[in-house]
Amino acid sequence: MIEIKNLNKEINNKEILTNICFEIYKGDFVSVIGPSGSGKTTLLNILLLIIDKTSGSYNFNGKNIDEIKFDNNEVIKFRQNIGIMSSLSQLLPNINVKQNIMLPATIFEEERSKDYEKLISQLNIKKIQNNSISSLSSGEKQRVLLARALILSPLLLIADEPTANLDNNNALKIGDIMSDLNEENKTTIIIATHDDKISNKTKSILKIENGNLSKEI
Numbered sequence: 001m002i003e004i005k006n007l008n009k010e011i012n013n014k015e016i017l018t019n020i021c022f023e024i025y026k027g028d029f030v031s032v033i034g035p036s037g038s039g040k041t042t043l044l045n046i047l048l049l050i051i052d053k054t055s056g057s058y059n060f061n062g063k064n065i066d067e068i069k070f071d072n073n074e075v076i077k078f079r080q081n082i083g084i085m086s087s088l089s090q091l092l093p094n095i096n097v098k099q100n101i102m103l104p105a106t107i108f109e110e111e112r113s114k115d116y117e118k119l120i121s122q123l124n125i126k127k128i129q130n131n132s133i134s135s136l137s138s139g140e141k142q143r144v145l146l147a148r149a150l151i152l153s154p155l156l157l158i159a160d161e162p163t164a165n166l167d168n169n170n171a172l173k174i175g176d177i178m179s180d181l182n183e184e185n186k187t188t189i190i191i192a193t194h195d196d197k198i199s200n201k202t203k204s205i206l207k208i209e210n211g212n213l214s215k216e217i
């Protein structure tokens with residue numbers, strides 16, 4: 001699904017990622033771990049085409065990213081395949097939980113009622129589906145963000161620190177939900193995390209230190 005070869009990223013003449021190589025296959029559940037400032041978010045943002053690499057190659061489903069990134073239609077198609085949960089992801093405060101989750105389906109005019117019902121059961125948000133965003137706890141907000149990232153059944157889910165600001169119990173819940181999604185729905189998942197409890201649930205671990213990547217498992 002993803003093939004990264006000899007990828008480098010420089011920002012302001014400073015090397016942030018050095019000679020990164022890895023592959024991610026359909027059905028993988030991978031965590032990217034490493035100290036603060038090691039390059040996790042930078043790597044995920046490159047995978048998402050939010051920022052550009054400096055050099056190296058990136059193939060997604062056999063297509064060279066350099067050949068699609070200047071074509072808006074191709075980039076939209078690429079993004080429709082990927083669910084994103086980033087630290088910048090926000091819920092819209094003026095519409096309720098259900099409307100927030102359905103937003104991507106509304107935008108792309110897709111009928112997703114069946115997926116919606118399945119997701120809210122899996123993520124245990126059925127009871128709060130008609131509530132306002134301001135009434136939600138942190139754990140509930142993260143689960144709603146996760147539901148919104150998944151409503152279009154993406155091939156790949158990319159989540160940056162999905163358990164940041166959550167207590168142990170809620171963090172474990174998110175980890176378990178992601179394991180289930182990976183097992184049951186076969187969603188390929190990549191998460192950046194500081195949290196050992198979460199990285200221990202993933203099938204493999206990529207470790208970044210000072211912009212250098214090594215595979216742990």
Ligand SMILES: Nc1ncnc2c1ncn2[C@@H]1O[C@H](COP(=O)(O)OP(=O)(O)OP(=O)(O)O)[C@@H](O)[C@H]1O
Binds near residue numbers: 012016036037040
């Ligand atoms: N736009 C930018 N301008 C300058 N430096 C940047 C920029 N983006 C990232 N960096 C630097 O790149 C390095 C890696 O940052 P990154 O956000 O990828 O780390 P991280 O591993 O996600 O850290 P954290 O665990 O704190 O989220 C840091 O030294 C950061 O200061």
Ligand SMILES: [Mg+2]
Binds near residue numbers: 040042160
């Ligand atoms: Mg980060």
